[in-house]
Amino acid sequence: MKKILFCAGILALAASCAENEIDSISGQKEATKGISFEGALVETPTTRGDLAYDDVSGIHNFFWYAEKDQISIWSTNTTGATNANETTAWDKTKVVKYKATQSKANGVFTAYQDDNILDFQWEPGEKNWNDPTNEQFKSQFIATYPATVTLAANDKYEFSNLPTLNDQDQLTLDGQDVTKKIMMISHTTAVKENSYDAVGEKIDLNFIRPFTAVVFRTSGIDEEYANIFGKLKSITLTAKGYDADNNGSSTDPEDIAPSYIDYGSNAHYLYNSEKPEESKLVKADGGDITDMASDINDAAQEIKLQLQSGTGLEFKDGNIAYMAINKIDRKAFKDAGVKETMLMKFSFEHIDLPKTVETDANWPSTMNNKFIGGNPTTLDINSFPYLVTNTVGARTLIVNKGAFSQIFNASKNKVKWNDGTEQEYDLNQFTNIISKVELTTEELATLKGFTAATSIKLTENATIPANTFKNLTALETINLPKATTIAKDAFDASTNLVNVIMPAYKFADETINPQILKKASLVTLNMSGVDQMSAAFPAKGLSLSDYNLLTTVTVKDGLLVGASSFNGCSALTTINGAIEFREDGAAAFKDCVALTEINIKNTVIPADAFSGCSTLEKVLKDGQQVLPTSVGSQAFMNCAALKEMNLTLATTIGEEAFKGCTTLYGVADAAEDGKKIMYVGATTVPLGVFENCTALEYVHFMEATSFDNDIFKGCTGGSQLKEIKFKKAFTIASGVSSNATFGSNTQVVKLFISPAQSVKTFNNNTLKLNATDITFLSITKE
Incomplete structure (x- = not known):
């Protein structure tokens, strides 16, 4: 049976731990704390982590993958395995392989094969472990990850076959594939104290990372910007050294050469177990390195990390990219009182963005398993005065700070941009313009030169003068979050806006509204600054009647809607925000056939309010299906998808209010064993109120004392309608x-009446409606 080898987590159990290194060493047996890293550039802790980021704890937990991750183990004073080592000296050929057997943060390993299972050479009692002369007979273990790393010498802790750093490819956002590039080693000692002790229980692997990794993040890339920039394809990190006179060379007398962030392909690592901080890279023959360029093959001052093999990953704030690098000693910079320049380039599909950082800090600062991260390696989009994408013919311009006019060349007819070289682009190359700064009147006048613009967002301008968007006939999206004043003719008469986001504008001028909101084009509208809408007739103020392309509207909570405000908006699917009906709110949403859900503030439903809304399922108030207190005539007529409605509080209901609601059943009443019951609180049951409501099964009239003709016309007894109950005595006008008042096939419908009901209107199971008799399955006083 294979013995299980437990790795108690990826922790370097140092004699003392900085506050940001390890939360609690004592907690390692229960759950790994992961590796911590530092914001080494500023010499203060900013973040911690390894690879699977926990945004609650701020820690990146290393994650072992079952059947994929393997470690190599060398040992002394062991037996059992084919490659066990029964001597006190290291033998680089005596290596066994263990593999992860569970996908989890705490490593759980088994021998790769049965002949890899290690056991202790010395049984309990054979050696006095308190005798210092027996120290050499204790079992020692060296473990490495990835398993390709090998012990290169028998007389020292020298490792070869280090992971290559020039071919890093992060395939997922959790960095799983980069972990194989970040070497780990563990050196522990154990003895067999009891007869039942096994190596797997005593080895207590404690990995450290001889090298480090850089953690890259972004700030300011939301969903909108992620779509603009496209996928993140690669990140390049370049050490530039110190250029004293900024002449582009690093070989002048006062210059300091760039650091080697890639340790090359044939370097060895010499680990000093007594003084880990003195561990170092050495040449392939074990000798000291005097010059990385000549002593080590492929050593480099630049590393490029690809994401998804260069095709890119969707990347925005909260995502993380990892790059394994050589540890960097900047003693020469610190001694000279200067800093090294590090250049990062984030290459997105549609834009390349650089970031430069200057530091004299070692990466990492100590032998402490830290990664390099925090603000220094975070790309802040808002730190750039402005940005220009590389999408030829469809460029995006984003102005973050400073004056909008900074984008122009001296002639004001082109946008200048430096993406490594100075460029100038014609204004008609730009289709998307975003400005986070307020434009002056003069700067607003320059917008008309962007004749190809399809989308413009001005986040800070409150007033839009006349002719601001003149000639912009291709403009489809306008986003003016602070605009409160729009001059007449601000937009070109030929412009047909599709998306209008103007949450501060009142839309109070009926002479300007048609210039902005056109029935032939409007699809989405944010009008959350509007307090109330007018009635469609006469058309004063804002009404959206018959805007049959409109799909999405964002409104202020409590927006007052008038008669026919949205009547005929046949494509309308989404209303963000809760509306409130004005007293004249009849037919406000009539024939909005695509609307499935709406939030309302009041409980009075005007006449025809939702008539013809054939897909409407939910009318919500405070997150629950509304309990109407009044329902106007034909308010829900032909709302074929409306299923649930409780009319207990509805004191008045208009004629044909629910006519044609073919799936309406009321509520599923748990107190009645889940029966679907329509409760009605109105004192009068009006004409045709539930006509063709063919899903009704049980109807209870709680307060009704009279009813009109055809209240259940089109409802068939037996197949659906089973029971009608009047809680109070009624009179018959x-x-x-009408013989259709209680639907058809009433002979299989039970009728329950109040004990106070006059029996003059009944003859056995027959109800007399003046000249018409209607027979039920039974009539019972209850």
């Missing part, structure tokens, strides 16, 4: 005589 002289005009009530």
Whole structure:
């Protein structure tokens, strides 16, 4: 049976731990704390981590993958395995392989094969472990990850086959594939104290990382910007050294050469177990390195990390990219009182963005398993005065700070941009313009030169003068979050806006509204600054009646809607925000056939409010299906998808209010064993109120004392309608005589009446409606 080898987590159990290194060493047996890293550039802790980021704890937990991750183990004073080592000296050929057997943070390993299972050479009692002369007979273990790393010497802790750093490819956002590039080693000693002790229980692997990694993040890339920039394809990190006179050379007398962040392909690593901080890279023959360029093959001052093999990953704030690098000693910079320049280039599909950092800090600062991260390696989009994408013919311009006019060349007819070389682009190359700064009147006048613009966002301008968007006939999206004043003719008459985001504008001028909101084009609208809408007739103020392309509207909570405000908006699917009906709010959403859900503030539903809304399922108030207190005539007529409605509080209901609601059943009442019951609180049941409501099964009239003709016309007894109950005695008006009043096939429907009901209207199981008799399965006083 294979013995299980437990790795208690990826922790360097140092004699003392900085506050940001390890939260609690004592907690390692229960759950690994992961590796911590530092913001070494500023010599203060900013973040911690390894690879699977926990945004609650701020730690990146290393994650072992079952059947994929392997470690190599060399040993002394062991037996059992084919490659066990029964001597006190290291033998680089005596190596066994263990593999992860569970996908989890705490490593759980088994021998790769049965002949890899190690056991202790010395049984309990054979050696006095308190005798210092027996120290050499204790079992020692060296473990490495990845398993390709090998012990290169028998007389020292020298390792070869280090992971290559020039071919890093992060395939997922959790950095799984980069972990194989970040070497780990563990050196522990153990003895067999009890007869049942096994190597797997005593080895207590404690990995350290001889090298480090850089953690890259972004700030300011939300969903909108992620779409603009495209996927993140690669990140390049370049050490530039110190250039004293900024002449582009690093070989002048006062210059300091760039650091080697890639340790090359044939370097060895010499680990000093007594003084780990003195561990170092050495040449392939074990000798000291005097010059990385000549002593080590492929050593480099630049590393390029690819994401998804260069095709890129969707990347925005909260995502992380990892790059394994050589540890960097900047003693020469610190001694000279200067800093090294480090250049990072983030290459997105549609833009390349650089970041330069100057530091004299070692990476990492100590032998402490830290990664390099925090603000220094975070790309802050808002730190750039402005940005220009490389999408030829469809460029995006983003102005973050400073004056909008900074984008122009001296002639004001082109946008200048430096993406490594100075460039100038014609204004008609730009289709998307975003400005986070307020434009002056003169700067607003320059917008008309961007004749190809399809989208413009001005986040800070409150006033838009006349002719601001003149000639911009291709403009489809306008986003003016602070605009409160729009001059007449601000937009070209030929412009047909598709998306309008103007959450501060009141839309109070009916002479300007048609210039902005056109029925032939409008699809989405943010009008959350509007307090109330007018009635469609006469058309004063804002009404969106018959805007049959409009799909999405964002409104202020409590927006007052008038008669026919959205009547005929046949494509409308989404209303963000809760509306409130004005007293004249009849037919406000009539024939909005695509609307499935709406939030409302009041409980009075005007006449025709939702008539013809054939897909409407939910009318919500405070997150729950509304309990109407009044329902106007035909308010929900032909709302074929409306299923649930409780009318207990509805004191008045208009004629044909629910006519044609073919799936309406009321509520599923748990107190009645889940029966689907329609509860009605109105004192009068009006004409045709539930006509063709063919899903009704149980209807209870709680307060009704009279009813009109055809209240259940089109409802068939037995197949659906099973029970009608009147809680109070009712009278029958002289005009009530339709034989369809209680639907068809009433002979299988039970009728329950109040004990106070006059029996003159009944004959056995027959109800007399003036000149018409209606027979039920039973009539019971209850």
